[in-house]
Amino acid sequence: MFNFIKFEWQRRWKFFLSGIVVFILTNIDLYSRMLAKKPPNFISVLLISILFALCASLVLDQMGRVYRTLFTDEGYLELTLPLSGYKLLGAKFLAVVLECIAVVLIVGMVLYVDLLFTANTYPEIFHLPPLSWDDVLILVQIIMFILCGYFTLLLMVYLSFVLAKSIFASFKYGKLIAVLCFLLIGKILGVITDLVLINSNFSFGAPGVLVPIGDWAKIFVIIGLLFISTAYLLDRKVNL
Numbered sequence: 575m576f577n578f579i580k581f582e583w584q585r586r587w588k589f590f591l592s593g594i595v596v597f598i599l600t601n602i603d604l605y606s607r608m609l610a611k612k613p614p615n616f617i618s619v620l621l622i623s624i625l626f627a628l629c630a631s632l633v634l635d636q637m638g639r640v641y642r643t644l645f646t647d648e649g650y651l652e653l654t655l656p657l658s659g660y661k662l663l664g665a666k667f668l669a670v671v672l673e674c675i676a677v678v679l680i681v682g683m684v685l686y687v688d689l690l691f692t693a694n695t696y697p698e699i700f701h702l703p704p705l706s707w708d709d710v711l712i713l714v715q716i717i718m719f720i721l722c723g724y725f726t727l728l729l730m731v732y733l734s735f736v737l738a739k740s741i742f743a744s745f746k747y748g749k750l751i752a753v754l755c756f757l758l759i760g761k762i763l764g765v766i767t768d769l770v771l772i773n774s775n776f777s778f779g780a781p782g783v784l785v786p787i788g789d790w791a792k793i794f795v796i797i798g799l800l801f802i803s804t805a806y807l808l809d810r811k812v813n814l
Contacts, residue, residue, distance in 0.1 A: 577655065578665040579672075586635070590673070593628040596678055600625050601684055609695075636670045640732040640804075644739040659809025663732070663801065670728060674721055723792045729800035730759050736807045759800075766799070767792055 600621040614622075630682070642648045651729060652662065693702035705713075738752035745751055 576665075578655070578662070579669045582639075582666070589628075589631075589635075590676075593625070593632065596621060596625050596628060599679070601688065602794045605688055614752070632673075636673070637728060637731050639666050639670070640735050644735055658805075659807070660805040663805040663808055667725075667729070667801065671725070674724065678717055678721070722797065726797055726800065729797060729804060730756055730763075733759055733800055733804040734805075736804050740807050740810075754776060761798055767796065
């Protein structure tokens, strides 16, 4: 499983590194122009466009990892590996999780350096307030909430692809079936969320808790259901 994750990274590390370099260059350009009170120029627009294209490519690449396994020649090799459907999906999903965490850490460090440099260079204009543990906890919850929403979306896309390729393989227009499956999954998850009766106000009374424990429980239940359903179909290899 971890060898498969390593294989996934070996194919993408140059793309990932290029995104980091472009992000840092874009940040330096925009930040220096902001300090110099200069408007963005052609280079700024070009860097922003390249960065946006790389971000969109990363999202599409992460969404398409199960698609390539099911609908391209690449999948013939992956499906013959001595990995269960749970390990195969787990490796792909864990690789995505690590990539997202790396992106958050890199962006966070760069922005923190910007704020720290501004506070040291212009103390009369900007002061960086000290962060309490409550502030850190709230910030971590916001990041986790966004990431969990993105992971839920990814797993919905993965399950839609697997359903279109396995159970609904006899139907034509597989991509259209995948879109319909995605919409249906979203509707079902909405119903399940309403049926799961968890007290959203239950939060142990801890300070700095932004998202109630009940909401976290719903999120993790949904992610777990999506992962298990997708991995089960991959493991059974129905029409695959």
